[in-house]
Amino acid sequence: MSDTDGLLRGSLSRRRLLGMGAAASGALLAGCADDATNRSVQTAADESDAADVELLNSVLDLELMVIEAYKSAAARLRGPTLQLAKGFLEQEQAHADALATAVRDLRGTPNGPRSSYELPRLRSRDAALRYAVDLENTVIAAYVDALPKLSQADLRSAATAILTCEAEHVAVLLGVLGEPQVPAAFVTGRAA
Amino acid sequence: MAAGAGPRIAIADGPADTAQVAAFERDRRELVRRGLGLGGTAVAASAIPLLLAVRNAFAVTDTDRKILEQAITLEHLAVLAYDRILGGGLLDRRLERQVQVLRGHEQQHAGALAKALTDLGGTPPPPPTGVQAVDRVVKGLGDVGTRADALSFAIELELAAVAAYHDAQPRFVEARLLQTVASIAGAEGQHLVVLRQAARQPPVPNAMETGRK
Numbered sequence: 001m002s003d004t005d006g007l008l009r010g011s012l013s014r015r016r017l018l019g020m021g022a023a024a025s026g027a028l029l030a031g032c033a034d035d036a037t038n039r040s041v042q043t044a045a046d047e048s049d050a051a052d053v054e055l056l057n058s059v060l061d062l063e064l065m066v067i068e069a070y071k072s073a074a075a076r077l078r079g080p081t082l083q084l085a086k087g088f089l090e091q092e093q094a095h096a097d098a099l100a101t102a103v104r105d106l107r108g109t110p111n112g113p114r115s116s117y118e119l120p121r122l123r124s125r126d127a128a129l130r131y132a133v134d135l136e137n138t139v140i141a142a143y144v145d146a147l148p149k150l151s152q153a154d155l156r157s158a159a160t161a162i163l164t165c166e167a168e169h170v171a172v173l174l175g176v177l178g179e180p181q182v183p184a185a186f187v188t189g190r191a192a
Numbered sequence: 193m194a195a196g197a198g199p200r201i202a203i204a205d206g207p208a209d210t211a212q213v214a215a216f217e218r219d220r221r222e223l224v225r226r227g228l229g230l231g232g233t234a235v236a237a238s239a240i241p242l243l244l245a246v247r248n249a250f251a252v253t254d255t256d257r258k259i260l261e262q263a264i265t266l267e268h269l270a271v272l273a274y275d276r277i278l279g280g281g282l283l284d285r286r287l288e289r290q291v292q293v294l295r296g297h298e299q300q301h302a303g304a305l306a307k308a309l310t311d312l313g314g315t316p317p318p319p320p321t322g323v324q325a326v327d328r329v330v331k332g333l334g335d336v337g338t339r340a341d342a343l344s345f346a347i348e349l350e351l352a353a354v355a356a357y358h359d360a361q362p363r364f365v366e367a368r369l370l371q372t373v374a375s376i377a378g379a380e381g382q383h384l385v386v387l388r389q390a391a392r393q394p395p396v397p398n399a400m401e402t403g404r405k
Binding site: 090091095140144147148153154156158159161162165166168169172181186187188 | 290296304354357358361362363367368371373374375377378379380381383384389396400401
């Protein structure tokens with residue numbers, strides 16, 4: 001199993017967790033006047049913050065992996081393509097920093113980079129670019145998956161802004177590979 | 193891509209204070225946390241008033257349907273603008289082919305959004321006509337006279353679309369609409385890359401693409 005598979009598996013496990021306990025959802029919606037209800041609403045908010053932290057850390061793990069992948073790919077790149085990759089690396093770091101800040105704002109602890117990643121051996125420029133495209137698409141799919149589960153409005157906006165940037169990375173990389181840069185009308189990170 | 197037609201949360205328009213908005217957010221996150229995906233419970237409209245920001249490209253007092261109607265019009269306006277640009281004979285063959293792809297995507301976006309609106313019980317608005325209609329989003333289409341003008345205008349148009357979708361995201365209630373709109377925003381971002389590169393601009397100038405400079 002690759003690192004990417006493992007990270008996605010964690011996300012899917014969480015999705016199953018989210019699917020549990022669907023009963024008795026009306027209690028929190030019924031009223032908000034008495035103290036008992038206020039306490040339960042506060043508890044729900046805390047639990048939702050914890051769920052957001054878990055989601056944000058899932059995509060943070062992926063962003064940290066992409067950062068390492070770009071560092072690895074850089075060894076196969078030269079000239080303008082290397083400069084592009086360096087720019088993308090900085091932007092991925094900005095995404096990771098933003099996610100870590102969001103986790104801290106929710107009183108969580110952001111995940112850090114792993115000590116090592118199982119990245120494939122990239123033997124050529126095109127292999128490096130192709131791997132970058134695949135990873136970017138994986139990240140896009142993770143954001144699309146996470147969006148409806150993020151409870152806070154500003155997090156949904158931020159996730160969309162990052163997703164759009166990753167989609168732009170894909171378009172640039174595809175262009176360098178000589179492929180259609182805008183292959184589909186809907187960017188889901190998954191094969192059409 | 194279409195939103196489901198099943199029961200959904202109904203949001204009432206009306207005045208709301210910060211505490212009420214916070215309560216809405218808590219309720220929504222609780223539903224999400226419990227995996228209902230906003231589709232399993234009908235909530236009394238009066239129970240969850242929603243405050244909508246005025247800063248957005250879409251109008252205030254919007255339900256999902258209202259936002260979709262405006263998004264459909266936005267996509268139709270993009271089609272209209274690209275038709276005008278393509279008809280102007282200003283683009284070289286390669287760029288013309290690329291812009292035709294972008295135009296086709298905008299048409300697909302309008303179709304998907306119209307399907308989602310229909311599924312929610314709404315009626316898609318008719319496509320706008322005339323260059324003046326485009327001025328509602330980005331002014332100056334009628335003055336486009338060179339390849340550079342055309343690219344500059346198209347970039348502004350795509351930025352406006354990204355900004356509008358970015359602003360709409362916090363206000364959607366239907367979970368699938370969040371994903372549909374994100375996938376469209378991603379495509380608009382890719383359109384921007386094509387146009388920026390043709391205009392010899394940095395293709396990805398910001399780590400957060402919000403549609404704003």
